[in-house]
Amino acid sequence: MAEADEAIDWLLGLDPSLQWQVMRDLLDAPPLAWRPIRAKIETEGWGARLLSHQDEDGQWAGGAFSPKDFDWSEWKIVGQPWTATSYALTQLRDFGLDPASESARRTVDLVGRNARWEEGEQPFWQGEVEECINGRTLADGAYFGADVTSIAERLLEGTQPDGGWNCERCEGSVRSSFASTINVLEGLLEYETVMGGSEAIRAARGRGEAFLLERGLFRRLATGEAADPAFLTPLYPHRWRYDILRALDYFRAASQRFGTPPDARLAEAIDILRSKRDERGMWLLEWQTPGRVWFHMDHGPGSPSPWITFKALRVLRWWDLHAVSN
Template sequence: MNPEIISWLLEGDPSIRWQVQRDLLHASPKKYEAEQKRIAKEGWGARLLALQDPSGTWAGGLYGPKWISTTYTMLTLRLLGLSPNHPQAKRACKIFLDEGYYTDGGINFFSYSWKYSETCVTSMILALLTYFRSPDKRIHDIASYVIGEQMPDGGWNCESRKGATHSSFHTTISALEGLFEYECLFPEKKKIVGKVRARGHEFLLMHRLYKSHRTGKVFDAKMTTMPFPPRWKYDFIRALDYFRSCDAPRDERMSDAIELLKSKQKKDGTWPMNSGMSGLKYFDLEKAGQPSRWNTLRAIRILNWWDKK
């Protein structure tokens, strides 16, 4: 690792610093957890927490308006690494359940127009409830709903109830992230959930993480960019970072994505932010076209994981 790059990363937001200390410098938990606590007090995390409504939501809504609602703000706070026990996050989790838990065991924020839970939303909420350690037992129903929505090809698609027969990259990565967080919180579920996740891994690997399994061509050029935060959308570095986070077996079918990641590194050793945050936003985390601490951090830790023996 380039010491100058590490120093540059450590000049960033607390959400960057604590993950550099944990993932790149392998600091003691005491050290990086102390840095992690600063997320709620300064920088991006503190700014987002300050925007929470008196009612406990953000922008007055659970899922909309995109991209400043409670769901998307909480997803960003999870990626920043806000403490899992933070009271403001726990308050939002309770609202998700009180307002969104549906009769089929999933999450439905749109019951006025949908008669079943939406798989992408349910998966994202599962990730939030488990990361922020909600004590509510309905978490198990929500996890069961996601598991039950897995398709024959191993992935997930929120359009399956409308007739879709092939899984979606977008839905699949949200389902995998949610189930992994669930498995981490409830390790006794590992045997069952691990098998489900392994089938989901195979779906992504069959597509070499971003290609058509029929033609071998890039499925969607947007999947080869590196936005942050990803919101509900899939991209190749999000998939690689997921595989790294759960220390999945390194598979040759990931190699195209690894080479793509390497090709995006600039001469100065950093990775750029390809595209900025579109639509409604509270503020930019980083600017498009500029060196990105987020992407540099993610790229280095992915490559370290890939190269380890």
């Protein structure tokens, strides 16, 4: 489609962190073509810019989850801050910073030695108590080569009776949440991809996937209504938040990793995602999370979102390639 070509050309003219993934995932370029582009993340564009804000001790903003000496009243007035170590690492993973790069190896070592969670002063790579945080930390650690086995084991123990996870489990919740579940699923998938996984991890992922699929990725099981209208609006950076694009991209990744076909229960979410494409073949950023950031990678709500567009194109390409079996 001409619209897809226009969108791909636009993405290829942006940052190296997008260029290499577009080449790999949308154009089927061989590694020899995209590896030199990926290597630029460390020294050019958004990746280099984020690394430039890193503290000497390996952290960002002096904290694991929140900036050092953060005034928590700011959260209510301005919004949650996104500048500390946890969110920086997740962003670098999304960029595709090579785990073997000097910056990545140095960061894993320094974060392991210096970062402590504000909740209980645990070493960073041992994780926190909330499933959302632990899911992302598991994904980041597995991707960058840290030892996060203890986090994986803890997440397996924290599965809810309905199959997913909830950050409020430590406060007595026995029901899963969409956001907690997608954070943990992404973490388990990355850990399984890198470490080889286990029967227990595969079973847990299966239960978590069923939790989302039984709800069509966005509906309440009891009423069939949308659990949250925001779930239907793709967001990037998604931070800890859930939406259908994030879930669809997870199912794409799992399908391609294990050679399984897409589940037919994803079809409604696919149709909603497709309907949000504009006449140029792009997806707009419809809203943005408030709070401190190091920098933005778009021009704000109402403008085309590079990352949403890329991820949506990647999901639809995967889905359409398997259309016969849907």
